[in-house]
Amino acid sequence: METLANLESFVRSAEQGGFSPAARQLGLTPAAVSRNVAMLERNLGVRLFHRSTRKLTLTEAGERFLLSVRGNLEGLQAAIANVASERGEASGVLKVSTALNFGIEYLLPLAPSLLSRHPGIRIDWHFESRQVDLIAEGFDAAIGGGFELSPGVVSRPLAPAHIIAVASPRYMEGRRKPNDPTALRELDGIVMRSARTGRVRTWTMRNAVGREQTVELREHLVFNDPAAMTRAALLGLGVTLVAVPDALPHLESGALVRLAPRWYADAGPISIYYASRTLLPAKTRVFVDHVVDAFQRERLAERFAGSLA
Structure with a gap:
């Protein structure tokens, strides 16, 4: 089953157009975001991004996958935050x-x-x-x-x-x-x-x-x-x-x-x-x-x- 960190890294990278701006938003390093996306691609068996030195663009498979997961990601994050709140944990x-x-x-x-x-x-x-x-x-x-x-x-x-x-x-x-x-x-x-x-x-x-x-x-x-x-x-x-x-x-x-x-x-x-x-x-x-x-x-x-x- 795919990890939330990998999905977050993919969605934010797609929204921001690069690993570096996604990393700033997530509080991670660009290398960590890149690794998370690469792991997601390996687990799915498809390439989600076209990579170049100047920009990051979605492949056709990446565009379809983004449409599928983007709407569900915030709900997952909220559910996790709610469970943590009920336990009294803030992290x-x-x-x-x-x-x-x-x-x-x-x-x-x-x-x-x-x-x-x-x-x-x-x-x-x-x-x-x-x-x-x-x-x-x-x-x-x-x-x-x-x-x-x-x-x-x-x-x-x-x-x-x-x-x-x-x-x-x-x-x-x-x-x-x-x-x-x-x-x-x-x-x-x-x-x-x-x-x-x-x-x-x-x-x-x-x-x-x-x-x-x-x-x-x-x-x-x-x-x-x-x-x-x-x-x-x-x-x-x-x-x-x-x-x-x-x-x-x-x-x-x-x-x-x-x-x-x-x-x-x-x-x-x-x-x-x-x-x-x-x-x-x-x-x-x-x-x-x-x-x-x-x-x-x-x-x-x-x-x-x-x-x-």
């Missing part, structure tokens, strides 16, 4: 995407307790500042803000993504501390250029009583990453607008101070994203629950709320 490679600073500061510290409870899980961390395609790229979960929900993906809000103005005490020496966004324009701005539009990002800030003001900082330094902007502020190079999670450790240590303290911009929620399935794999389910519980326990939604300062 396998868990592929997770999140921004570098956010992941290191708030998610990586959750790993020891998760792995001690579920030693069968292996976490494949991807620290990157982009929206990944969970299904096409084979991610089990992603944490971030502003994701466009593609079909088959659900989100679970964790905390607000509020943008606040910060600078270092050294930079503010001899300068008047702004109490509203208008006064921020008098300072050296550390701003962000959108990778998507190529434009410098502006924000509309609001306060607790609902007043709004659009903020356009004077462009002193331009970056394409909030971690670099935070670092520049720490070095005393000016004022910047960043999300509370990026600034919070430095605000708590005193390395940064908040400007226009009762004003913030709302960039939507920080959420955890995962594929919508009738039977969610146990490894994904326990990870999502673990992250949600930790955010509640550490009161991160409250701590990330720029409106509460």
Whole structure:
């Protein structure tokens, strides 16, 4: 009887057009995927792919076989995940995407307790500042803000993504501390250029009583990453607008101070994203629950709320 690993390797290789992209999706090496497909071909006694140095294409037999197994593969995977869940077991490679600073500061510290409870899980961390395609790229979960929900993906809000103005005490020496966004324009701005539009990002800030003001900082330094902007502020190079999670450790240590303290911009929620399935794999389910519980326990939604300062 054919193994599930061989069938998965064949279907993903056919969908992705190669062993390397299939391997990234499955959390395997290209050599392992190639071996699995070769074993499947040997067991079936037919060639499923035409192989060349440039691409992988299905043979006629491969196309027929793909049509036969593709619809059943997800059902098999779900059935296996369901049985494992009933036994209380969570195992396998868990592929997770999140921004570098956010992941290191708030998610990586959750790993020891998760792995001690579920030693069968292996976490494949991807620290990157982009929206990944969970299904096409084979991610089990992603944490971030502003994701466009593609079909088959659900989100679970964790905390607000509020943008606040910060600078270092050294930079503010001899300068008047702004109490509203208008006064921020008098300072050296550390701003962000959108990778998507190529434009410098502006924000509309609001306060607790609902007043709004659009903020356009004077462009002193331009970056394409909030971690670099935070670092520049720490070095005393000016004022910047960043999300509370990026600034919070430095605000708590005193390395940064908040400007226009009762004003913030709302960039939507920080959420955890995962594929919508009738039977969610146990490894994904326990990870999502673990992250949600930790955010509640550490009161991160409250701590990330720029409106509460």
